[in-house]
Amino acid sequence: MEPGDIIQMVKDSGLRGRGGAGFPTGMKWGFLPPDDGGPRYLVVNADESEPGTCKDIPTMLSAPQILVEGVAITSYAIGCNHAFIYVRGEVTHVYRRLLQAVREAYEAGHLGKNIHGSGFDLDVTVHAGAGAYICGEETALLDSLEGRRGQPRLKPPFPAVAGLYARPTVVNNVESVSSVPAIIDRGVEWFTAMGTERSKGMGIFSLSGHVNRPGQYEAPLGITLREPDRHGRRHA
Template sequence: MTLTPVLTEHWDDPQSWTIDTYRRHSGYLAVRTALRTEPDQVIQTIKDAGLRGRGGAGFPTGLKWGFIPQGPGKDGVRTPHYLVVNADESEPGTCKDIPLMLASPHTLIEGVIIASYAIRADTAFIYLRGEVVPVLRRLQAAVAQAYDAGLLGRDILGSGFDLELIVHAGAGAYICGEETALLDSLEGRRGQPRLRPPFPAVAGLYACPTVVNNVESIASVAPIIRNGIDWFRSMGSEKSPGFTLYSLSGHVTRPGQYEAPLGVTLRELLGYAGGVRAGHRVKFWTPGGSSTPLFTDEHLDVPLDYEGVAGAGSMLGTKALQIFDETTCVVRAVLRWTEFYAHESCGKCTPCREGTYWLVQLLKRVEAGRGTESDLAKLLDISDSINGKSFCALGDGAASPILSSLKYFREEYLDHLRLGRCPFDPAKSTAWAQRHPADHAGGQR
C-alpha cells in the first residue's frame, strides 16, 4: 500500500500557508463547484463518499450534517445554524490537526465554506487550543486573506451566500475536546459536558442547530467535491473509505505525519518511518492516542481502519500511533497517562472525579513496588466503575490503558511487586520510595 498525499500535498512548498500557494494547487475550486450545487446535494455527495469523522468516533460526516433541521422554526422564522470546527487538539500523542492548520490553513477554510453552505449556516467558528499561538496567528492571517479575496463575508463569489468565520482561542482544557463542553466554553461558560439529549444538531451553540466537526474531517471535504466520490472511494476500505493522517511518535526512526489510505497497517507505516529505532523492537503502541486500549507487537498487521481496529479490541480514535520499545515500563507509561486524565477531569461526575484520583494513587504505589496483588484487582474494579459510567468519554479514556495493559502485561505489574521496585529502574527500590514519600504517597489526599 502506498502513501496518498492529499491534505499534505504541498506542505513542503515555500510559504505553503498563503492563499496564493493554495490556489496554485487547485485551492478554492471546490467552493465554486459547491456554490453552484444545491446544499442538500452537497450533503448527499459527502454521504455517498462515505467520509467518516476524523476526530475519534468515526461517525459518518454527511449523516451528521443531515441531522440539521431545515425549514422555518415554530414561529415561522428560520433558526440560525452554526458550524463549529473542533481544533482543540489535546489527546496525548495526537498531532495531526495542528500541523495541518500551520502548513495549510486554507485547506480548512475552504472546507468550512463548503460545509457551512451545505448545512445553511451563516456563521462558523474554529475553536482552537489557545496555547498554540503561532497557529492562532496563522489561522487569523489566512481568514483575513480569504475575506480580502471575497471568499468570506457577504455574497461569496456572487452566489448570494453569506458567511462569517470566527477563530476562537480556548483556554487549554482537555475536556473542551468533547463537543458539548466545547460549546459551553464557546458561549463563555465553564467547559463541562452537557446532558444529552438534546444533541447539538437540535440545540447546540446558543441553543441553535449546530454541527461540530474535527479539523481533518472538514479539511477532507474540498478534495471530495473537487475530485469526486469514486476518487475518494478508490482509497481505503468499503466501510472506511478515503485517506487520513496517521501521527507516528515515540521510538521510531522518523516520527511525523504519514497520510495513507485507511486500512494501512502499522507494519507498513513503520516501513515508511524507518522502523523502530535501531536495535530495538515494538513492545506496545496506541492505535488512536492514549485514551484507546493498547496494542502489542502481535497487532502490527491489524488494518488501521474503524472496523479493523475495533475488531482487534481497540479504537482507531485520532490515529495517534505512539510506539514504545522494550525499554519502556508499561506501568510507568500508564501512570503518566492516568495522571493526565486525573488532572484534566472537569469534576462534573463522581466516577471520573474520584476514580481517576484513586487510580493514580494505586498506580504510584505499584510502580514503586510498594503495592500488593490485591491492588491490581482494585485497579480493575475502579476502572470498571469508570468505564461507560462517566458523564463523557474522558472516563473511558482513563480506564482503557489500565484495562488493556493489565490484559497484556500483567506479569510486568507483578514484577514490580515481586522486586519491590520498577524492573526498568533499579534505583527506584522500596527503600528509595520510602525516602521520597511525596512522590509515592498513597491512600490520603
C-alpha cells in the first residue's frame, strides 16, 4: 500500500483519537505539510496518568507488539523515519517491556534500515519521562522529550506544523496507534460496523469500584453497562 492509501483508510475508518479529545486520527495525519526533505516525527503519548485511567498500560504490558506494529504503519503513512514512544518513568515494568518489544522488532527486521526490502527506514526510541501529569498534554510532552521541563506550549503553531524539534509531528495516544494494524488487516467495514454514528470502532474500558467483575474490557464504542457480553454476563 502507498502511504496515502493508508491515511485514506484510517480517515474512512472514522477512528478518533483515544487520548481524550477524540480528534479524527486520519485527519490529523493529513494536516502534516508536504514533504520538504527534512525530518518529521511520530510521538506516541504513553504518559497515561489520569486518575482511574488504566487502558494504555495494560495494552503495553500484554501486547506491546501491537503498538510497535502500529508505530511502524503510522510512520510509513506519514513519512516518518524516527518515532518516539514517551512512557511514564514510574512504570518501569512497562518501559522494560516496550524496550524488549522494540529490540525484538529490530532483530526480526520489522524496524531499522530498509525494512523487509521496502526501502523504508524506521528507528524507534522508547523514552521514559520523569512522571508529571502535565507531560500528558502533547506540547508539554514534546518539551519534556526535548529535555526541558514539561510545560504546555502556546498554540498555534500546532505540532503538525512545528512539533518535536520544531519539525512536523504527529502526537497520538497508545490506543489510537494500536488500533491501526487491525484496521489495515481487517478493513474499514469491519471497523465501522462497530461503534456509534460519530465514533467508530472499539475502545478499552476500565471497570473498577462497585462492580461485580472489575477489569479491562474491549468493546464497541457506545456499549452500555446494561448490555451483557457475548457470554451473557453483565459486568456492573
